[in-house]
Amino acid sequence: MPGLITYPPFPEDLPSAPLLVIDYALLSDGDEGEKERLWKAATELGFWYLKNHGCENEVNDMFDVGTEIMRLPQEEKSNFEQGTDGSMAGYKSPGANTIDDKGTRDVHEYINITKDDILAWPDVVHGSYPEPVNVHMDSAIRPFAQKAIEVNITILNVLNEKSALPDGTLAKLHRPEMHNQDVVKFINVKPSSLHAFEDSPYVLPHSDYGSLTFLHNRIGGLQIQMPGAENWLYVKPIPGHAICNIGDVLVIMTAGLLRSNIHRVVPPPGEQNKYERQSLVYFTRPEDDVILRPLVDSPVIAAAVSKNPEKDWDKGVTAQDWVSRRTKARKAVNYEVRMYHALQ
Numbered sequence: 122m123p124g125l126i127t128y129p130p131f132p133e134d135l136p137s138a139p140l141l142v143i144d145y146a147l148l149s150d151g152d153e154g155e156k157e158r159l160w161k162a163a164t165e166l167g168f169w170y171l172k173n174h175g176c177e178n179e180v181n182d183m184f185d186v187g188t189e190i191m192r193l194p195q196e197e198k199s200n201f202e203q204g205t206d207g208s209m210a211g212y213k214s215p216g217a218n219t220i221d222d223k224g225t226r227d228v229h230e231y232i233n234i235t236k237d238d239i240l241a242w243p244d245v246v247h248g249s250y251p252e253p254v255n256v257h258m259d260s261a262i263r264p265f266a267q268k269a270i271e272v273n274i275t276i277l278n279v280l281n282e283k284s285a286l287p288d289g290t291l292a293k294l295h296r297p298e299m300h301n302q303d304v305v306k307f308i309n310v311k312p313s314s315l316h317a318f319e320d321s322p323y324v325l326p327h328s329d330y331g332s333l334t335f336l337h338n339r340i341g342g343l344q345i346q347m348p349g350a351e352n353w354l355y356v357k358p359i360p361g362h363a364i365c366n367i368g369d370v371l372v373i374m375t376a377g378l379l380r381s382n383i384h385r386v387v388p389p390p391g392e393q394n395k396y397e398r399q400s401l402v403y404f405t406r407p408e409d410d411v412i413l414r415p416l417v418d419s420p421v422i423a424a425a426v427s428k429n430p431e432k433d434w435d436k437g438v439t440a441q442d443w444v445s446r447r448t449k450a451r452k453a454v455n456y457e458v459r460m461y462h463a464l465q
């Protein structure tokens with residue numbers, strides 16, 4: 122079973138980021154102290170570990186499913202290549218995206234299985250997927266997505282309360298039954314593709330553009346900058362702990378009360394660099410037609426808007442356009458088209 126790989130330990134001498142550990146079991150019991158700690162983590166750093174999230178078995182199963190998909194012959198995976206029109210659904214082969222303004226190609230592969238396809242399956246909303254997705258939909262993929270949604274809604278409800286929004290405001294913008302750009306993403310990179318990078322990032326510094334990220338890492342590589350610091354610190358993977366972070370959408374909606382922190386990915390440290398690096402993510406995003414702007418029904422958010430009138434929080438775009446623009450801009454073919462037009 123691929124899920125049973127024992128990796129060498131994360132090197133002890135490497136400094137790692139001091140993320141708060143939030144206990145999901147306490148959060149879902151409504152523990153006031155834990156809700157306050159989540160608010161602190163979400164506003165001061167924007168990253169935290171989440172333990173007791175109840176998805177441990179589903180996460181293990183998803184690592185097996187992801188590994189099975191990545192082991193398919195390249196031609197088979199390429200039949201399901203993510204389009205270049207900004208659509209989320211499908212497989213992305215190494216080199217299909219650019220990572221910078223110079224047109225440097227990326228080296229990792231991933232598959233995005235959309236929440237809309239998962240909940241509608243066997244009906245198709247956005248696209249179809251390699252056969253292991255169909256085979257493991259009932260046993261692994263849908264159970265993982267459903268639990269991830271539940272966790273993220275619980276977190277959204279705490280953030281809702283702490284930012285003084287009317288009850289259920291954030292949950293109403295993220296209803297699972299409505300179409301949105303949520304995905305289950307499985308990312309894979311081979312050690313041979315990373316040799317040239319040494320300690321430099323193969324996923325460049327970025328903040329996530331959705332609402333919430335629910336990430337599962339087995340080996341190191343993810344790094345963040347602490348607020349105000351220039352240096353990068355590893356986020357050490359802890360067994361059974363998810364890594365959660367705030368995305369840009371929640372920063373806009375709260376006019377900056379919440380923080381979406383910059384992060385990047387470098388090759389796995391120490392002996393871990395001999396192994397494929399795999400990550401499993403559930404990205405939560407608002408419903409497609411939600412317009413991105415501060416939720417001024419909260420007096421605290423309204424005050425944050427008036428305090429910084431020069432900040433243009435009102436993006437005037439829907440959540441769907443916000444996400445698809447970014448997905449499209451990263452495609453290498455679109456980069457080449459842009460360069461071609463720039464030269465004419």
Ligand SMILES: O=C(O)CCC(=O)C(=O)O
Nearest residue numbers: 308329338343384386400
């Ligand atoms: O692979 C990881 O640990 C993080 C990936 C990431 O930052 C992303 O997909 O946005």
Ligand SMILES: [Fe+2]
Nearest residue numbers: 327328329384
């Ligand atoms: Fe990210």
